Amino acid sequence: MRIHHIFKTIGSLLLTVSLVGVQIAPAWAGMVGTDQVLAAEQGRLDRDKLASMLEREDLQRQLSSMGIDVRQARDRVAALTDGEVARINQRVAELPAGGDALGIVLFIFIVFIITDALGVTDIFPFVHPIQ
Template sequence: MSKFKRLIASSLIVCLTGLSLPMQASAAIVSTQEAAGTSSMAAERDRVAGFFSRDDVRKSLESQGVDPQAAIDRVATLSDAEVQQLATRIDNAPAGGDVLGIIFTIFIVLLVTDILGFTKVFPFTRSIR
């Protein structure tokens, strides 16, 4: 029993000594662009969601067999790069012209997420999960 107590005491000494060593910390300066980046992405996400709330886009989505609310919910789960890409396509689309290209892109994104099992928007897809 004495050897066991000595082993425990020795291991506690080593552990407590290791805990008392100073920890290293690092810091960096955050640029204004990085700090404002999160708010600008939220604005982009709101702008894309607002685009899907328009009546003409809703009608076009429904004609494609997509639930407009599911598309808006899906925008909330897109990555920042995907939201930026959609916002760029919305900006580049002529007024009232190339809405079908954007809707087709959303259709493909929703179709892929259905096949991967992340969403269940289309009844004709089967998940690979």
């Protein structure tokens, strides 16, 4: 009976300490401005546009011929910031109509090399990260 009383006391103490030690994180709410919503939506649209370009067969062939896995390219596009995606889409928009797919591939290739050099990714074995 004495052991039961000791376990009951220890259990009560542990329960009390665990409840006292729990910190409740406050919830913060704030107004979301229209410009923030529009910027987020524009980022999503730009990302979708770039992702749809990666679905083109001619672009996939050129990426493959350069040794870039299309799935990795899709993952990399998904990991880009909204600003980077906007710059890529702006560059694509400046290309001549009819699509200079080689220009797109080279631009994406350069972006991949830069991210490899920064150490964010490790796709190309010939690119060593900057220390």
